[in-house]
Amino acid sequence: MGQEIQKVFADHTLCLSVDVDGEWCNDTPQVIVDFSSRTAFPRTIELCREHGAALVIGTTAITKEDVDHLRSLGQDVPVIQSFNFSVGVNVLKMILREFSSYLSDWDLEIVEVHHNRKKDAPSGTALLLKEATGRNCPTHSLRMGGVPGDHSVFFSNEGEVLELTHRALSRTVFALGALRAAQFAVTAEPGFYAFEEVIACAPKKSSS
Amino acid sequence: MGQEIQKVFADHTLCLSVDVDGEWCNDTPQVIVDFSSRTAFPRTIELCREHGAALVIGTTAITKEDVDHLRSLGQDVPVIQSFNFSVGVNVLKMILREFSSYLSDWDLEIVEVHHNRKKDAPSGTALLLKEATGRNCPTHSLRMGGVPGDHSVFFSNEGEVLELTHRALSRTVFALGALRAAQFAVTAEPGFYAFEEVIACAPKKSSS
């Protein structure tokens, strides 16, 4: 993931790095991006305060206390936290949360496809999308080859079908989401933001 | 279309009928459904006033003056007017209008598939969806066999793809939309409504 982030952030200067081999810093960072493990968390908070840097954090195993620390840090700098930095998944989630009720009398089923090394089924994202529909519906999990991750939500009545499908092409997804969050952070007011709020600020047109 | 409507409205009583062979009426209608040609329009307005009946009208070739007549009729009874009574297409339109801006830096293309007897390309619905995205994008038209009508909107960036697809299964689509509009009309306040407003009133749960 670290490599993906550095590739996607290539236009920006890396001036602070923290990993298992240690830490180096040659300038004051505007934004700190942390997609590492829980163990790095306390030092990440320290570094943000030390440098007055904004934070983009995708660490998954954080505790309720950690979130409280992020909220208080958000009083001084912009903090963007999410468990899933895929723009498409977050947009799909928002669509389902808002429009599923319009199709409450339609049938609803979810299909997800992932590589054959994935152990859990249904995927966490499938559960998250199902929750966004506000309904309990059948989910189907395919485990095939090297598929990075497809999720399809099907609504159907007697005369029509509406299909909403998200497909991850590679792990770049999350790095691109982190970049979008960082671009938001450099100009944002201090605060504790969900990634959905970042997305809801339509980005300036730029080459994808 | 008339037959489709009668099939879908089977639970309701037909008490007024107007067609080329004439007109009969054996009771006071609550709702009048008109999916016929422009020529029937004046008589339709008369009948609504005469019976105090709500109106669901899908006639396509109506003029600006006709719309004014519908608005004034809407002061006395509920009037629901649309050029497309497909629930799915209208929901897709609403989704695109609201969320396309969140993906303004993603590539966007539209693909539509229709039976090989369809002369125009792209389809009217494809143009309507494109307009809802607020962007000018490539559209691709396939003309194959007996396909009733598929429309796919693809958004993609470097790491992910979001696909929104609507598929019509048969002409029942529009009759089901008319039924939904009629169910709305019997309890609605007088007014001139777009079909989107009907959809936005989440329906009571019922078997699809």
Place this chain on the structure above:
Amino acid sequence: MGQEIQKVFADHTLCLSVDVDGEWCNDTPQVIVDFSSRTAFPRTIELCREHGAALVIGTTAITKEDVDHLRSLGQDVPVIQSFNFSVGVNVLKMILREFSSYLSDWDLEIVEVHHNRKKDAPSGTALLLKEATGRNCPTHSLRMGGVPGDHSVFFSNEGEVLELTHRALSRTVFALGALRAAQFAVTAEPGFYAFEEVIACAPKKSSS
């Protein structure tokens, strides 16, 4: 089904009809098409012998003895028998039977979608396609709205996915298959043919 057949055979003359209301005949038929129930079977055989007519039969509930009768009839006239007259499903079956072994080290899963009134799962066609792959694989059944019937076979390895999907658009499918079988029958040698043999005789180019 009878109506579908008459619509698709519109360019041909109907000169013999048998149904619950009785039987009429005003000329010698070249081909007799029987998609009715088992009860009609004996009379169908009689009529073919009487008129020297070819037979296209899609009756599903026929017994082993019935098949023997069809074989002996095949010594005098062309007899085409199948439990599924969809050209696409039969072609897909042939593709899977011949090429699945080339992908024996790929993952394989089948997904089928049918209207919510369908009781059985997986569908008979899904089982038939699975058998054609010569492998035991997971099958997923979606039951949604009015979908006539979709079947998708997915092969995948670490780097690629091959998807083979058949979609029925309406019950016309089977009538079109019967027409193709009848066109084959009028010029064929006497014999007992599977529908696959009819398909394998590439048809003369004609508008679809």
Place this chain on the structure above:
Amino acid sequence: MGQEIQKVFADHTLCLSVDVDGEWCNDTPQVIVDFSSRTAFPRTIELCREHGAALVIGTTAITKEDVDHLRSLGQDVPVIQSFNFSVGVNVLKMILREFSSYLSDWDLEIVEVHHNRKKDAPSGTALLLKEATGRNCPTHSLRMGGVPGDHSVFFSNEGEVLELTHRALSRTVFALGALRAAQFAVTAEPGFYAFEEVIACAPKKSSS
């Protein structure tokens, strides 16, 4: 590509390497894999003769004379040459070559999707699939985000649709094809083989 090959061939020992920085060899190779540029070609032939090694070659820009050299090399060792080492694309090509004639009265269209950096349209693979159908049909090219490469062939008549879709997940595709060719080569008789012939020898079951 060289890196992809080494990753996929990880279970095998690399004992000969040739690149722009030079050449090293610490043992006798069984198979030489060449996916480099035309310039490496003469040396590749020499090395195969020198070591009596089989050859798997995917170099695209080779000349007619080069192919003659490969044929004569094929008299002494197994030589497998192809311009596309994707198993799925080759299987799809074989399916279309064999079964398209069964659907000659169906409509046919091809859709391909590639990343927005791809300049040419339609893709070479789309043209190759079109040629395999033996028909001239419309092709549609979408250029979106980072899509590695999707190709869909649609057949449709009045009542049904048959869709054959290949999706590349990553550049691993071609390395996996090269591995399959190499596994074939170590046990094959000397000869000049197309990759299709390798595929047609159903592989021993192995984890994908």
